Amino acid sequence: MGFEELEKYKKEHSLGGGIEKQKQRKQKGKLNALERMNSLFDSTSFVEIDPFVTHECFDFEMDSKKFLGDGVITGYGLINSRLAYAFSHDFTVFGGSLSLSFAHKVCKIMDLALKQGVPIIGINDSGGARIQEGVASLAGYADIFHRNVKASGVVPQISLIMGPCAGGAVYSPAITDFIIMNRSSFMFVTGPEVVKEVTNENVSFDDLGGAQIHNEKSGVAHFLAEDEQGCFIILHKLLSYIPSNNLENPPRIDTKDNPLRENEELNYILPSSPTKPYNMESLLKKFIDNDDFLEVQKYWARNIIIGFARLDGNSVGIVANNPEVLAGVLDIDSCDKAARFVRFCDCFNIPLIALVDVPGFLPGTNQEWGGIIRHGAKLLYAFSEATVPKLTVIIRKAYGGAYDVMNSKHIGADYNFAWPTAEIAVMGPEGACNVIFKTEIATSIEPNEKKIELVEQYRKKFSNPYIAASKGYIDDVIEPKETRRRLISALKSIYRKREEGPKRKHGNIPV
């Protein structure tokens, strides 16, 4: 009846690049491509597509080396009962390198996911373009990149990096919304050998593109997991905050945390001196549902904190200055980090909450030559163009241009609150007095005393939220303990917000 033949093919396919290669993988403690799919999806829900596809390359005697599936497993399944499509590279077949047939398989599931409006998950473990295929492989990559771009902002795209991700393999993940790396993975455009040849630099795989580097230094990765299972745990949690596509709202989860709950500790959380740092993460955890915060890009540009939380069960994206690192100043990396996150939330209908304690932009040649003007403009642009509900709480400092940038009323925020401790001014009292009272201080008999007196006067006059509130730039000055209740109430009042901009092809964000 032909069933034997099917059985034989299935067995052959399950071995990928062969028994020996599977054994080597096991010895390294790695899951194979199919096991990864089963870890990704709810039990028994994964359904494979295209297991019979093989490559069509004849050069380098490749016609005698064919493997069913050709180095990638593709298909669909349920993640926490929600449909998603995925591909999983099989390193046992030519090091997971990409042939044109391989690319067509990936494109097929991307097209299906896009038609259906569900997430695309990529499990990456690949040596890059299949060298034997030449330009056909490059074409295959470009077909995938093009789809990544088309799907961007329509369905969530998330990349898990499980091993090497070299050459062309890096650019599809780079376009996706989030990259999750584990400690035995690495990503680079050119590997250590080429680096040595071109620059004479000796660098290890890990130091060039390991998970720590991309989470801490380059900002390429968004999450760091200890191992493969850790990647799946992060992915499952991340997806719980995100809708399946841009036309849906994020799933609401009953967190059982009282929306009216107040937290008295917030009234005493700020240090007595306005120049002393405090822990912004523990501050925000006091008013979100069940202290539960999924921080994104935790190790990079730590002067800003971004991540997902819930308020009364609804997903929100939080962007908070972090006074513990560089006093929470905005610099090149923190603006890039926050801008992309703001745009992600805006794509997928996740309301934004800005928590502001920012002394301004970081001064210096390093920043100016690096283009802080261009990078700062990204964050300004991102908050400004976002049409999701946008809320702001000014905790302490909101100085200068950074006040405008951090989701101010003037760039379209819906509700702007301030704690009584807020200081909204063009610059800090010391700097301001040095400029406007320069002569007065210099000609005084006691310049130091004079300066202290003037700084105090300035602080009383300008470093408070009441002038901004009197102009309606701040909707209300609230007691810190009421932050949760007020944010939830504000979100409820604006949840149905729909805002249309002028018709245009797209804006021109300063990238």
Ligand code: HXC
């Ligand atoms: C074909 C490849 C391959 C590739 C690995 N293999 N990469 N085959 N094309 N790109 C094969 C190896 O020949 C080997 O086959 C098997 O996969 C396992 O590879 P190993 O080197 O033995 O494994 P390991 O020591 O773990 O090293 C993994 C690796 C290394 C770091 C990924 O293989 C590597 O450096 N590969 C090349 C990476 C690279 O330069 N890629 C860029 C390609 S150019 P056998 O039969 O011996 O088991 C590119 C540009 C595209 O991607 C640009 C598009 C925008």
